[in-house]
Amino acid sequence: MRRRLILGVLALLVVAVAVIVAIPLLTGAGPIPPATVDPARLDAGQRARLVERGRYIARAADCAACHVAEDGRAYAGGLPMETPVGTIYGTNITPSRDHGIGGWTSDDLYRALVYGILPDGGRLYPAMPYTSYHAMTRADVDALAAYLASLPAVEKPNRPPHLAFPFNIRPAIAFWNLIFRPEPGDLPPPAGSAAPAGDHARGRYLVEVLGHCGECHTPRNLAYAMEDDRHLQGEVIEGALAPDITPTGLSARGWTAEDLTGFLSTGLSPQGTMTFRMYPVLHHSTRYLTAEDVGAIAAYLTDGAPPPTRPEPVTTGNTRNAGHDIYLGFCAGCHGADGEGHPAASPPLATNTTAMLQDPRNLVKVIRDGIPARPLAGTGRMQEMPAFGDLLDDGEMAALVNYLRHRWGGQPGDVTAERVSEVGPR
CATH class of the missing domain: 1.10.760 (Cytochrome Bc1 Complex; Chain D, domain 2)
Structure with a gap:
C-alpha cells in the first residue's frame, strides 16, 4: 500500500513538472526586453524622427504587401493570401480600436512579431512571418509601433481565414509553435561563407x-x-x-x-x-x-558564390522547329528574332533567367497569362506582355516553352502538353 502511495506521489510530481514545463511553451510565454524608448517623453522633433524610422522599418519588413486593403489603402487589411492549407487574409493594423491594433502597446506588438501571440493570448497563423521576425530588435519594434500608431485609423473589419483542418483550429497553433517556432534571436546559417559582421x-x-x-x-x-x-x-x-x-x-x-x-x-x-x-x-x-x-x-x-555562369545560346540552325515558328510569329516583335530584346521593354533572352529554371511553371505562366503594364521604381515602367493562353493550345505552348528553354535556358526541351495543363490557373 505504502509503495503504491509513493509511486502515485512520484507520478503526480512527474505530471506536475511536465505541466510546469509545458505551460510556458504552449502559452507562448517568453522574455520581452524592456522598451528602448517612451514616446510620451519625447519632444515633437524626437517623436517625428522615431516615426520616420518606424516608417523605414515597416518598408524594410514589407508590412504593406500583406496588410494592404483591396482598394490599395495601406495597412487596412483584406488582401487574400493563398497557402497550401487555405486562404488567409491580411489583417487591419491601423490604430482602429475595434478592428485594428489601436489598443496595443509596444510590448503587445513585440509579442506578436516575435512569438506570434496576440494580446488576448490568441495565436497568429504562421503565414504572418513571426518565424522570421522572431529576431527583430526591440528598438526596431518600438520604432515600428510608433509609426503604426501615427497612421489614421481605418474602420475596416477583418475577414476570417478559410483553412483546412487542423489548421482552422487556432489553439492547435500552440503545438505548431512548440515544434517549429525558432527561439528569439535564432537565425539560419549564413547564406554564404563569411562570418556575420x-x-x-x-x-x-x-x-x-x-x-x-x-x-x-x-x-x-x-x-x-x-x-x-x-x-x-x-x-x-x-x-x-x-x-x-x-x-x-x-x-x-x-x-x-x-x-x-x-x-x-x-x-x-x-x-x-x-x-x-x-x-x-x-x-x-x-x-x-x-x-x-x-x-x-x-x-x-x-557571398561565397562561384563566378556567375550563363548557358550558351544554341544556334538557330539547331532549333528550327514548331516552337521556333511560334516564337517568330508571337514573340519576336518585342523580344527580337534572335532574342536580343529591346531596352526598357524586354531583357535579352540570353540573360533572362525564367527560361533557365529547371521548373518550367514560371515560363508557362508568363506566356499564358501575360504581365500587366505597371510602374517600376522612379520613372521606370514595365511594358505590358500580352497573354497568349487563348491563342495557343497546350501543345503549342509546350513547343514554345521547349524552344525557349533549349535555345537560351540551357534546359532540356522535355515539357509536355500535360505539364503545361498542370500549371495552376491564372
Missing part, C-alpha cells in the same frame, strides 16, 4: 529577419514549416516558383551583386523584371531602401 551582418538581418525572404524562397514541409536544411532553395507560392536565391543558385543563373542591387532598387535587371509576388515587394519595400541596405542584401546573398 559589419555589412554582412546587416545584410543577413535584412534578408533573414526584416525582409523575411525565406518565408517565400524556402521549401516547406507538410506541416507548413520551413525546411531549414533547404534554406532559400526555392518554393512554389501562389502557383509561381520563388526561385533558389542561395549564392550558388543565383550564380548558376548569372546573377551578380551588381545585378541584384539594380533589381531590388528598380525592378529591372539583365535577368528580367519583377513579376508575381516579387512586384509588391518592389512596390512596397525594396525601392525605398537606402543604397547601403540594398548593397548589404546583395552582398549577403551572393
Whole structure:
C-alpha cells in the first residue's frame, strides 16, 4: 500500500513538472526586453524622427504587401493570401480600436512579431512571418509601433481565414509553435561563407529577419514549416516558383551583386523584371531602401558564390522547329528574332533567367497569362506582355516553352502538353 502511495506521489510530481514545463511553451510565454524608448517623453522633433524610422522599418519588413486593403489603402487589411492549407487574409493594423491594433502597446506588438501571440493570448497563423521576425530588435519594434500608431485609423473589419483542418483550429497553433517556432534571436546559417559582421551582418538581418525572404524562397514541409536544411532553395507560392536565391543558385543563373542591387532598387535587371509576388515587394519595400541596405542584401546573398555562369545560346540552325515558328510569329516583335530584346521593354533572352529554371511553371505562366503594364521604381515602367493562353493550345505552348528553354535556358526541351495543363490557373 505504502509503495503504491509513493509511486502515485512520484507520478503526480512527474505530471506536475511536465505541466510546469509545458505551460510556458504552449502559452507562448517568453522574455520581452524592456522598451528602448517612451514616446510620451519625447519632444515633437524626437517623436517625428522615431516615426520616420518606424516608417523605414515597416518598408524594410514589407508590412504593406500583406496588410494592404483591396482598394490599395495601406495597412487596412483584406488582401487574400493563398497557402497550401487555405486562404488567409491580411489583417487591419491601423490604430482602429475595434478592428485594428489601436489598443496595443509596444510590448503587445513585440509579442506578436516575435512569438506570434496576440494580446488576448490568441495565436497568429504562421503565414504572418513571426518565424522570421522572431529576431527583430526591440528598438526596431518600438520604432515600428510608433509609426503604426501615427497612421489614421481605418474602420475596416477583418475577414476570417478559410483553412483546412487542423489548421482552422487556432489553439492547435500552440503545438505548431512548440515544434517549429525558432527561439528569439535564432537565425539560419549564413547564406554564404563569411562570418556575420559589419555589412554582412546587416545584410543577413535584412534578408533573414526584416525582409523575411525565406518565408517565400524556402521549401516547406507538410506541416507548413520551413525546411531549414533547404534554406532559400526555392518554393512554389501562389502557383509561381520563388526561385533558389542561395549564392550558388543565383550564380548558376548569372546573377551578380551588381545585378541584384539594380533589381531590388528598380525592378529591372539583365535577368528580367519583377513579376508575381516579387512586384509588391518592389512596390512596397525594396525601392525605398537606402543604397547601403540594398548593397548589404546583395552582398549577403551572393557571398561565397562561384563566378556567375550563363548557358550558351544554341544556334538557330539547331532549333528550327514548331516552337521556333511560334516564337517568330508571337514573340519576336518585342523580344527580337534572335532574342536580343529591346531596352526598357524586354531583357535579352540570353540573360533572362525564367527560361533557365529547371521548373518550367514560371515560363508557362508568363506566356499564358501575360504581365500587366505597371510602374517600376522612379520613372521606370514595365511594358505590358500580352497573354497568349487563348491563342495557343497546350501543345503549342509546350513547343514554345521547349524552344525557349533549349535555345537560351540551357534546359532540356522535355515539357509536355500535360505539364503545361498542370500549371495552376491564372
